[in-house]
Amino acid sequence: MAALHQARLTPARMGPADILRVGGVGLRTRPLRAFLSALGIAIGIAAMIAVVGISSSSRAELDRALDALGTNLLTVEPGNTLFGTDAQLPEESIAMIGRIGPVTDVSATGQVFDAKVYRSDRIPAAETGGIATRAARLDLLATVGAELATGTWLNEATARYPAVVLGATAAQRLGITTADPQVQVWLGGRPFTVVGTLAAAPLAPELDTSALIGWTAATQYLGFDGHPTTVYTRVQESQVDAVRSVLGATANPEAPNEVEVSRPSDALAAAQATDDAFTGLLLGLGAVALLVGGVGVANTMVISVLERRAEIGLRRSLGATRGQVRTQFLAESLLLSALGGTGGVVLGILVTSGYAVSQGWPTVVPAWATLGGVGATLVIGGLAGLYPAVRAARLAPTEALAAV
Structure with missing residues (x-):
């Protein structure tokens, strides 16, 4: 109980x-x-x-x-002199950088400062659209990992004539959606045929707002002085830091302090x-x-x-x-x-x-x-x-x- x-x-x-x-x-x-x-x-x-x-x-x-483009890209640009003026890279800097052992690829662009870009010769001079004109080496796309959106890239023939490849943003600002032999822009006071347009270039964003022409054509038609303003360098992955430390002295041995070296992937x-x-x-x-x-x-x-x-x-x-x-x-x-x-x-x-x-x-x-x-x-x-x-x-x- x-x-x-x-x-x-x-x-x-x-x-x-x-x-x-x-x-x-x-x-x-x-x-x-x-x-x-x-x-x-x-x-x-x-x-x-x-x-x-x-x-x-x-x-x-x-x-x-980044895996597709690679993080082994280094860029070399002119800095300032001791007096605060803009420095210049020697014309031989591209070849000198290319002789560095771990460097696998090197290319360059050179800005043509007085060449403005317009959709036609009817556009007011002040409406430049913020588009820069740059002379480009033929191996530029392979070096920076950029790709074409339409048309073709510059070759040995078109690099000597008034032909232009537009960056992604530049093409958009000019209202050009595709490259065609009938499509022209007014560049540096004369017509240039648009042979190609680029897709966005993450590691070289300055190309997006650029009109790219051949090195020879820039010298012949626009008075380009041949001095590169940006040198793009691909390096063996294991040697990036080592090459980065010597790029300035290699690009401009007489004034290495007037050279700026950067790694675009660091910005990303x-x-x-x-x-x-x-x-x-x-x-x-x-x-x-x-x-x-x-x-x-x-x-x-x-x-x-x-x-x-x-x-x-x-x-x-x-x-x-x-x-x-x-x-x-x-x-x-x-x-x-x-x-x-x-x-x-x-x-x-x-x-x-x-x-x-x-x-x-x-x-x-x-x-x-x-x-x-x-x-x-x-x-x-x-x-x-x-x-x-x-x-x-x-x-x-x-x-x-x-x-x-």
Whole structure:
């Protein structure tokens, strides 16, 4: 008899399935309120996932482009003299750089400063469109990793005649969509035939706003002095730093301090660092949205406790312990947060995929972002539901039933 009496006093233990079932009661009975609270969580998680995913996809595209173009490109340009005037690279600098052992390719352009570019001779002189005229070596495209959009590149024949290849931005500003023997531009006071247009050149962005003509044609028609203004150098990957340290003295032995050497991929890396900082800012905004969602969950659970005092009193009268009541409301809060977190992850992945596809990028959503998103919602849900759960557990059966 004593053992039977003791068994009756011992409350039944709730298994995982029981906890899920009682935790879902409040969500099923108040679906609209549960949906709105979960939506607040979902928006915060979706914002975080989308920010991380879009940034990761952008970086993956940048890495893919750098892998295709190579990060072993160095550029040599004239700097300033001791008196602050513009320096010049010697005409022999291209050949001298080419004799450096680890250098695999070298090419150059030379800006023709007095040659303006217009769509026709009817355009006012002041409307230059910011397009620069540059003499170009025939091996330029292979060295900088640029590609043609339309038409052909300069060759031994066209490099001696008034033929021009337009950079991507230059072609756009001049309203030229395709190269054709019938298409001409007014360059340096005479017509030049457009034989090609370039795609954007990430490692040589100055080419995008340039009109490129042959070295010989620039000398013959425009009075080009033959001094290069940018020398592009491809180097063995393992020797980039070593070659970089001697390029200045090699390009201009008499005045190496008047030479500037740069690595275009460093600029892209800096842009990526800027993008990372911007990503951090957006993640902060996403965290604020997530916090707002957590407040919504807490508010929902507090109101649920107030509205369900009679239910709590009845359960306590039927033998439910404080721990079981606390577990019920905590489980309800966690379920609500888990639904919002899962929905937010799915929504964030869809937004990332849609944007990446529209930009032609690979879709990349780090696993840590999805797992962290769901984990963050559970933590916020647990914290948001802790106080309401404790408050519900502290209600005495008589107090709860008296409020009916």
